[in-house]
Amino acid sequence: MGRYIGGRIISMLITFLIIASLTFFLMKLLPGTPFNNQDKLTETQIVQLNDKYGLNDPVPVQYFNYMKNLLSGDLGVSFQQDGREVSTIIGERIGPSAYLGLQSLVVGTIIGLFLGIIAALKHNSFLDYGTMVIAVLGISIPNFVIAGLMQYWLGVKWQLLPVAYWDGFAYTIMPTIAIASIVVATIARFMRTEMLEVLGQDYITTAKAKGLSSTAVVIRHTIRNASIPIITIMGPLVVGLMTGTLVIEQIFVIPGLGEKFVNSILTNDFPIIMGTTLFFSLLFIVVILLVDIMYGIIDPRIRLAGGKG
Amino acid sequence: MEKILEVNDLHVSFDTFAGEVQAVRGVNFHLNKGETLAIVGESGSGKSVTSKAVMRLIPNPPGRIKEGEIKFGDRDLAQLSEKEMQKIRGSEISMIFQDPMTSLNPTMTIGKQIMEGLVKHQNMSKSEAKERAIELLKLVGIPNAEGRINEFPHQFSGGMRQRVVIAIALACNPRVLIADEPTTALDVTIQAQILELLNDLQEKMGTSIIFITHDLGVVANIADRVAVMYAGKIVETGTVDEIFYNPQHPYTWGLLGSMPSLDSTDEELIAIPGSPPDLLDPPKGDAFAPRNPYAMKIDTEMEPPLFKISDTHYAATWLLHEKAPKVEPPAAIKKRMQGMAPSEPIIGAKDGGKNV
Ligand SMILES: Nc1ncnc2c1ncn2[C@@H]1O[C@H](COP(=O)(O)OP(=O)(O)OP(=O)(O)O)[C@@H](O)[C@H]1O
Ligand code: SF4
Ligand SMILES: [Mg+2]
Numbered sequence: 001m002g003r004y005i006g007g008r009i010i011s012m013l014i015t016f017l018i019i020a021s022l023t024f025f026l027m028k029l030l031p032g033t034p035f036n037n038q039d040k041l042t043e044t045q046i047v048q049l050n051d052k053y054g055l056n057d058p059v060p061v062q063y064f065n066y067m068k069n070l071l072s073g074d075l076g077v078s079f080q081q082d083g084r085e086v087s088t089i090i091g092e093r094i095g096p097s098a099y100l101g102l103q104s105l106v107v108g109t110i111i112g113l114f115l116g117i118i119a120a121l122k123h124n125s126f127l128d129y130g131t132m133v134i135a136v137l138g139i140s141i142p143n144f145v146i147a148g149l150m151q152y153w154l155g156v157k158w159q160l161l162p163v164a165y166w167d168g169f170a171y172t173i174m175p176t177i178a179i180a181s182i183v184v185a186t187i188a189r190f191m192r193t194e195m196l197e198v199l200g201q202d203y204i205t206t207a208k209a210k211g212l213s214s215t216a217v218v219i220r221h222t223i224r225n226a227s228i229p230i231i232t233i234m235g236p237l238v239v240g241l242m243t244g245t246l247v248i249e250q251i252f253v254i255p256g257l258g259e260k261f262v263n264s265i266l267t268n269d270f271p272i273i274m275g276t277t278l279f280f281s282l283l284f285i286v287v288i289l290l291v292d293i294m295y296g297i298i299d300p301r302i303r304l305a306g307g308k309g
Numbered sequence: 310m311e312k313i314l315e316v317n318d319l320h321v322s323f324d325t326f327a328g329e330v331q332a333v334r335g336v337n338f339h340l341n342k343g344e345t346l347a348i349v350g351e352s353g354s355g356k357s358v359t360s361k362a363v364m365r366l367i368p369n370p371p372g373r374i375k376e377g378e379i380k381f382g383d384r385d386l387a388q389l390s391e392k393e394m395q396k397i398r399g400s401e402i403s404m405i406f407q408d409p410m411t412s413l414n415p416t417m418t419i420g421k422q423i424m425e426g427l428v429k430h431q432n433m434s435k436s437e438a439k440e441r442a443i444e445l446l447k448l449v450g451i452p453n454a455e456g457r458i459n460e461f462p463h464q465f466s467g468g469m470r471q472r473v474v475i476a477i478a479l480a481c482n483p484r485v486l487i488a489d490e491p492t493t494a495l496d497v498t499i500q501a502q503i504l505e506l507l508n509d510l511q512e513k514m515g516t517s518i519i520f521i522t523h524d525l526g527v528v529a530n531i532a533d534r535v536a537v538m539y540a541g542k543i544v545e546t547g548t549v550d551e552i553f554y555n556p557q558h559p560y561t562w563g564l565l566g567s568m569p570s571l572d573s574t575d576e577e578l579i580a581i582p583g584s585p586p587d588l589l590d591p592p593k594g595d596a597f598a599p600r601n602p603y604a605m606k607i608d609t610e611m612e613p614p615l616f617k618i619s620d621t622h623y624a625a626t627w628l629l630h631e632k633a634p635k636v637e638p639p640a641a642i643k644k645r646m647q648g649m650a651p652s653e654p655i656i657g658a659k660d661g662g663k664n665v
Contacts, residue, residue: 201411202406202408202411202412203411203412203413203414203415205366205406205412206404206406206412206413206414206422206474206477207414207425208366208398209364209366209398209399209403209404209406209478210398210399210403210425210426210429210477211394211395211396211397211398211399211400211426211429211430212395212399212425212426212429213395214391216425216429220417220425221414221417224416225414225415225416228416298416299415299416300415300416300461300463301415301461301463
């Protein structure tokens with residue numbers, strides 16, 4: 001297992017460097033410079049600023065400098081915010097995003113698993129169909145539509161919850177629902193399929209033939225085996241959740257990383273774009289590694305294979 | 310002979326979109342104490358459905374026991390509640406399934422899978438159950454039982470897994486063991502080992518066994534009596550000797566004819582022509598008639614009753630009716646019937662007559 005993880009970490013680092021390079025060159029293709037949309041600046045000021053930040057150097061030189069700084073842990077400074085450190089800005093912004101992401105993931109996973117299990121156990125009943133309708137809606141309605149509807153009804157019409165901003169738990173409820181809806185829907189559907197699959201397995205009949213109660217059969221033999229494959233969709237799900245956060249933070253005016261990221265693209269704030277992209281990428285890569293390791297811990301068949309390799 | 314289990318007029322159907330599949334259509338058989346009853350028949354004849362019905366493991370929906378009685382002691386299993394059945398399953402009647410590769414939970418150690426039944430039925434503590442599990446693993450011939458109890462199913466070979474499955478089934482000393490093709494998925498040498506193990510354990514524990522198979526060769530090795538099943542019914546039943554050396558039903562002839570045996574180098578194997586009837590719409594009359602070269606007019610109109618040949622031997626075929634013309638069974642079968650000496654062609658056969 002140790003060697004396996006070691007190998008995985010090396011390939012993670014390579015992936016990360018490739019992403020960093022790709023992002024760098026793609027960003028160079030963005031039209032304009034960070035300063036030309038600030039009408040108040042004169043031509044000479046723009047040239048001076050470009051010089052100051054090294055933007056007049058040939059692209060390969062810029063790339064070399066950027067990677068050198070990156071490898072020594074320096075993400076650079078923001079063009080828009082008086083040269084504040086990118087890492088400081090990310091640090092300030094990460095709190096609300098992480099909170100929102102985790103809360104949505106946990107709540108969404110729990111509700112999704114619960115719905116999926118109920119639907120499978122009550123296969124072809126009203127409960128089953130009801131759950132699947134919720135799931136299809138959750139997957140097909142974009143989260144910004146859900147967000148908008150909630151803001152209108154829960155926020156404006158009935159005044160149950162604050163419409164926007166970030167100031168305590170009540171402010172997290174609507175964004176969490178908006179982000180978690182896709183998690184609930186995806187997991188419920190997946191879990192239902194897996195449960196039905198496992199319920200049809202021979203070893204479930206074996207368990208019943210032992211005289212176990214239906215509760216014991218479901219809890220000990222069905223749910224555990226059905227949830228193992230769920231871990232494989234957790235990676236893509238977390239990725240989807242992060243991208244969902246980008247939009248939702250905008251809609252609810254939440255001072256998170258997503259909101260910063262979107263604005264940095266609108267203003268060509270290169271170091272912030274790079275910094276946040278790399279941050280998100282790193283997060284993805286780590287999540288996927290964690291998912292694989294978790295899979296190995298839960299599924300004994302993989303554990304063995306991992307031990308060999 | 311004490312009957313431990315008696316199935317009377319059992320009907321099991323599945324309600325499918327296409328209609329009612331009558332998988333079991335009036336099955337009668339009994340199981341004596343300490344004996345092994347083999348149920349043989351082609352694929353789809355209803356062997357598994359019958360045995361699952363006895364365990365009340367028919368999934369509902371779509372399946373249901375339509376009518377019939379499953380007498381176990383003074384209880385009728387067909388009428389018991391699910392809770393009462395749970396007390397019987399695994400403690401008084403156990404079951405072994407066909408494919409050891411899929412019948413064990415892949416994410417639970419084999420020790421835990423054996424202990425579950427013990428904890429449930431015999432109120433054992435964890436440590437007592439573990440001790441007994443190790444004992445059981447030794448009993449079914451798994452070397453280094455103490456070391457292997459914490460391993461997972463994928464760490465065992467097919468034959469070893471089937472031994473684990475047998476250990477699970479025998480954990481609580483059940484009075485009846487139903488083995489549904491327990492050796493079909495294994496290769497021949499392993500098959501022989503498992504059969505030997507079952508014979509051995511039966512001797513030690515006095516379990517009565519229902520052994521389901523479509524392999525008549527296996528039957529000779531393990532059974533005392535045989536019930537031949539076709540299209541959801543039992544068409545012939547008798548002791549191993551009676552079925553092998555004096556078969557009466559043309560379907561049994563067909564089965565025997567398609568069985569390779571050591572003395573049959575000069576004969577050709579005969580396959581039964583055609584395929585079993587559609588149980589969605591079972592034919593009127595004898596279900597075997599369309600495939601039966603000996604079929605008579607009455608066969609397409611009326612179902613034959615069970616004719617008695619001896620106290621232990623019955624067959625449902627009009628050929629046994631007094632007015633039926635005398636027909637000769639196929640040459641190979643006839644040869645066998647003439648040389649009716651149990652010890653001769655079947656190697657390693659159990660003493661077939663011992664429980665009659
Ligand atoms: N869940 C089900 N739904 C519909 N029909 C079923 C179901 N289970 C079994 N059957 C039908 O019942 C009949 C008997 O099946 P069964 O499994 O008992 O055959 P079998 O004798 O055990 O055959 P095999 O040797 O292949 O195991 C088959 O025609 C099958 O199609
Ligand atoms: S009753 Fe008729 S069709 Fe059926 S097995 Fe006997 S001879 Fe054949
Ligand atoms: Mg079967």
